Amino acid sequence: MSGDNRTQSPAPVISLQCDWDEAVRRANAEAWVACKFRGQPSIQGKIRSHGLSREGIPQVTATNGFTVCEISQNAIQVKHESGHICIFVAAFSIFTGIHSRSVISLAATSGGLCVSVCTGNKLQIWDTRQGLLRRTLEGHVGDVYKCRFFPSGLVVLSGSADMQLKIWSAETGQCPVTLRGHTAAVTDMCIVEKGRNIISVSKDGTAKLWSCGEASCLATLVELGTVINSCVLGVANKKMQLAAPEEPTSEHEVGTANKILLLGCEDGTVHCLAVQIRQVLFSKLHPAAVNCVAILSVDHFVVGCQDGQIFLYGFERPTEPVYCWYESNSAVLCLLPLRNGFFTGKADGSCVYHQLPARNSGESRSNVRVQLTGPDCDPVYDISFDGTYIYTSCRDAVVRKYDVLKTLSNLDSLV
Template sequence: MVEESMPSVQELKGVMYLDPSWFDIINIPDEKNKGLPIKSWISFKPFCQKGHHGFMSHLGKKYPPESTNTDEFQVQSYGPHHLTVTFNNTNEMRFVGTKDVFASIHHSNVTHMDISKGGIGVSLGKEGKKSVFRIWECSTGIIRRELDGHCGYGYSVRLFPSGIVIITSGGDMVLNIWSAETGKSHRTLKGHTAGVNDTAIVGIGKNVVSVSNDSTIRLWNCGSGLCLDVISKIDDVPIICEINDYIFNCNSHNLKERKEGEHDTENKLLVVGCEKGLIVGVNIFDRAVVFQNKIDSGIKDIKFNGENGILVGCENDSLHKYSLNSLNGEMSLQLERVWLDSESSIESLLVVSDGVFVGRRDGSCIWYSENHDVGIKRISLVGADADPIYSLAKDDQYIYTGARDGKIRKYLLSHIFKS
């Protein structure tokens, strides 16, 4: 196992924040805006330094917004759905407003969410002391079904590739497989001895993998509900997992025949992020741990980035970028970069268009990119008023965010990446 030491951190100088009411204000017709000009706050928070604060004034739809109270903030471009601002002629941020807000799907804490290509969303939220899984229409936010079957708190929810089957997990130690069309549970997977934190779907979905507070990683057959194998037991509590296709060139120590009921597990790499900072890579078919790294922070989310990249979001506010390497038959993670420009814990990640959206505990949701062909390296989705962004999802047209305030916000991709 590699014990990771922090490299010289490549710091972006800080984070810019905009009053979440800005886009609501500027889209009110002038005849209804009796108090023009209207001021909204803007701030720039350098990492581990005192913040800089100013105001943006909306003078009316016919006039450009103006920075008042300070000349540190300069407006570069603006529109009904975006505002691009620089701080001291650097640190450019493009702010983007919501296209729609679904406020009635959940009461609070939208901790997990997934979106199908067929226009259906599924999410996990809270109502009082109860967790609630709900299916809803992406176009309207209308609730279609409620998935009622777990005892206690729910922990995760995912859609299968078909878009009509759902898997959930919870503190009751089980996984449930549901029909999105009827809302009925067709299979309950039992075998874990503690809460099931996350799941990942193998191939088209005949098998799934789960990670649990009992420190095990298990492989299941969805048709029979049987646990096919305990893939690994690790020295940490696995919190989050993801699967990606990967052609293994490293030596296999556990090569075996496929078990009955096992499908599409060849060339599948599972990465697991853990409570105390362990990152584990597993060759699912071989049941072999192919790499382990340890970082000095709990892991909140982990995502594949292309064929050979992995992004890790941490409790200590940092975002780590790794590349997968294979040398002399051994796999390893190579740390390429650490972003550390915020003092707020990362809660969620979403890879989009040569970059990654990072949802944080302070309510910010910012897109980072290293692509030099991209004009703007950072974009902020505005809307949550200091409510943590617990979940992120997307379809072909929209980005969706789920926050502590219970609201699911939609952002149009064409607003995000175009003027």
Template sequence: MKNSAEENRLLLQSDWFEALRTTSTTEKIWSGYRLAGQKSEFIDVKQEKGVLTPLNDDRLSIERLTGRKMRLSTALVGASTTFVAPFAQYDVLHRTSVEAIDISNGGLGVSASTDGSLLVWSSETGTVQRKLKGHALDVYKCRFFPSGLVVLSGGCDMQLKIWSVETGECARSLTGHTQAIMDVNFVGAGKNILSCSKDGTAKLWDCGSAACLATISPESGCINAMSLGESQNAGGNQEAEVDAGESGTEGKMLALTTELGHSFVYDLRSKDLIASFKLDSAGNAVATASDHDLFCGTQNGTIHRCDLRAKAIVEERRSNRSFVSHLVHSPKLGLVASYGDGTVIILDNYLNSAPPKFEFSGPDCDPVHDFALNNKFIVTACRDKIIRKYMLSDCVD
């Protein structure tokens, strides 16, 4: 039986960390809560001598933990949310909406915007290191190879490009999609790569030869997102022919979400369909969490948890946060989700109605299109042109 829950939310002014820059600041900020199925309740908060006090409502508690952390709680839902402020903001890298972003463990970030720019920059200072020039139109996705020294990108010009971070040159272009590329991924160290497209296909490529090794066509419209995971059930037909170039595909499952509201999971070695799920609307995001758990985010703002063993959706979390734009499951943090209203949250309790444990502050209703995390930071790509960097060390109680 599917467990369905509508999220209860705690609310806080998006730029609270700027309004309350010092404990001597007397400016008011707004906070509040929204219970499932009800209207939002907004409450002014005043600061006096560093003490925060909600006005005219004793059902809300607010506590500033550090300069970058604020905790809200209410007995109405019996839970709290810790709001985390950016550690740094880079607002001069791009001139238009930032669409895609990634960060390496070696001190570099890469991002792309709607003006066609694709930049490599220092994650410590935000200074541009390389301008990657070669795509004809918008870049929709950019990712570092596992080495952190090479970038993979794809976008509206239907090309996958592989870039050297050291020289800024395009080492190889891969062609074969007939419409825009929406997402990319890597198999192992990156000898093979994956892409999905508005043309309704996902492709497996050999980087060395630039050859397309396989094409998967779910026939469910545009494929918006993909995720690669481990699966004890993967292996499929052991007698199936596997291209010699498909190294590392054994035991891998490929999850896809589509514009027509489906999620499909394939054995990457045999290309056999493992399971399919009907979502409540267009699938925008997908994340594999284990060999049997899959999370899908939709245009309606719902996150579904799919169980590959039961071949069914077992949980769903509905929200008024607008569409889900990206999902990542982190073994240390939990499920990280970004939304069309500019919020990014961490769920460690999976999909019940409780407010998220952590929420990242900053954007004022501008969609966060993408985010990425390494072992120290999480960085976000937003329509307001600002790249925000948050410390993962702030995401602990």
């Protein structure tokens, strides 16, 4: 990819009725479709169903400059006459019995478990195959904002408005470790390697490094004068040439030597910290609050903002965006790196896969996009990948499960 500061050329956003997969299975039914260029009126069309084929596949036609190129049980490929294509993927499993209120965080494992939490402060572990509740984790006295699995898939980490982090056994539901030290709500956390250490960030403006075995805070990595909304841990690019720490590290600090920490903040700043030496390597100011950050590789990271902008950066020149997606003003709430791109969940209910710009060209592969459907304008708060399937958590209290790997594998052939 080019290191030049580039932004996306004007490209339309194609939208489709959220329950399109149900509508097209009914004869003589319709689903609306729309194409909108930023700053221009929306172009409206219809996808009309003519019943099912012998194989059970919907037979459809489209109007007003739209064409349905392909359709299956859970996916439909729609092309606008401008040449842009969107592949809409519907959930093949919908879990409605786990929570009764907005699901704000979730994490799934390859072992068939998911942990999720809702605004009713129900922290639940459940089976992703049948949607059966395994156990409820009780102990936080404030709303839980974030939940994650340790790499083993058998231990859960949670952070809460009660200023505490808790470590739980997914098998028994017991909480052997509670970490205290923040003076405001814990907003995010990440796990260092296998999990002997973790890092948390808070509305108190600090990032802290913890020893799980000792149940103690090893260090306050940074103190900022703003709320820290998100954090992500990565491996330093070799070109960063991190210095050695001035003082010996604790024997309980493991695996931090080559780690960097990205922090996304309410004042619009992103900070990159060398964890072991407690040093800020660079900072970047954005025009709106940074809600989420994600490291895509040792070379690139992405930033999602409250005003809807998504910035792609290279670590080699981290203060100059390589690319910017700005499709709407809807807040970016979560990011999930996957293959040659990333998913983003937004406040308008959209959940879109963005491909990275073509290598060495700086040009966007934006004429083809993939969008997960289901939420009806309800915010998508979190996204998780278990190695096979995508899961989303939403304000409508539903967790949705998607099969998209084959679709993503075929993207390059459509560009």
